[in-house]
Amino acid sequence: MQTCKSCLKEIETSATKCSYCQSYQVWYKNPQHYSLIIMLPFLVFMFWNAGLFNKKEFSDFESEFSFNLEKIIDANKPNTILITYKVKNNTRYKWRDISYEIISKHDGELLATNSVSDFSWVIQPNSESFLTVKVPIVSNANEWELKIKDLEVKRY
Numbered sequence: 001m002q003t004c005k006s007c008l009k010e011i012e013t014s015a016t017k018c019s020y021c022q023s024y025q026v027w028y029k030n031p032q033h034y035s036l037i038i039m040l041p042f043l044v045f046m047f048w049n050a051g052l053f054n055k056k057e058f059s060d061f062e063s064e065f066s067f068n069l070e071k072i073i074d075a076n077k078p079n080t081i082l083i084t085y086k087v088k089n090n091t092r093y094k095w096r097d098i099s100y101e102i103i104s105k106h107d108g109e110l111l112a113t114n115s116v117s118d119f120s121w122v123i124q125p126n127s128e129s130f131l132t133v134k135v136p137i138v139s140n141a142n143e144w145e146l147k148i149k150d151l152e153v154k155r156y
């Protein structure tokens with residue numbers, strides 16, 4: 001024997017429904033909850049489809065990005081130049097939160113990393129976007145390499 005969860009009267013151990021108050025003893029036996037059970041796979045699919053379960057890693061898409069040095073100009077600040085790269089995104093995702101490094105090709109010296117103004121930088125799927133970086137003038141550094149360290153997929 002078991003006790004009804006609703007009215008606390010003694011009922012058959014195998015009973016899924018109380019014979020006194022008609023209340024269901026297990027939530028999933030209650031027809032009112034059937035729709036929830038039916039909906040569950042759809043909810044899982046929708047979350048999965050929205051990419052919430054499969055986070056995109058930039059390292060898996062690195063080869064689908066390319067960049068060209070577009071122009072180098074003097075910055076208003078002394079001993080600083082502005083280098084503009086054209087970044088091409090060949091993926092079908094929109095990316096943001098760039099994290100990069102500018103390396104001197106001469107000796108591999110790290111010359112610049114992200115700046116605060118890069119926060120709004122976003123690149124649309126299958127398109128190009130310009131990225132301008134402020135680089136200090138260092139002797140022997142006359143060739144620069146842009147290295148993207150990380151990007152995040154923008155969902156909204």
Ligand SMILES: [Zn+2]
Nearest residue numbers: 004007018021
């Ligand atoms: Zn009952």
